[in-house]
Amino acid sequence: MRTVLIAALGLTCAMPALAVDAPSKPVRLGLCAACHGETGMAQIPGAPNLAGQRLDYLRKALRDYRDGSRDVPLMRAAIGPLSDADLDQLARWYSAQSLSPQALTQP
Structure with missing residues (x-):
């Protein structure tokens, strides 16, 4: 019982750190x-x-679209006015998302 309580306390203390x-x-x-x-x-x-793409890959791809290194007019128009900070926030968001199990089975 003591071990279970210690484990529960440890998880409770770790939860806020994970949320941060x-x-x-x-x-x-919205546009993305x-x-x-x-x-x-x-x-x-x-x-x-x-979802789940590598953070460094997403950061570079977004900057490349914005700067024209990747020539995809729709993407360039969509993210053209975004700052490096905005692009970084988007890359962090999408890299932190989990890929759904159904996506793994689709071609």
Whole structure:
């Protein structure tokens, strides 16, 4: 019983620390969510799932779209006016989302 209480106390103390690491929902999420979904699960055919992608990959991809290194006019128009801080917040949000089990089975 003592071991169970100690384990429960440890988990209770660790929970706030885990919550602090979770990114807050980006203010600029709306436009991205229209195609990629709020939780990173694509809402339209052809849009990739962003949930669980590597943070460094998403950061670079977003900057490349904005700066024109990746020539996708829709993406450039969508994120063109966003600052590095906005892009970082979006990358953090999507990289922290979990990929749904159904996405793993879809082609």
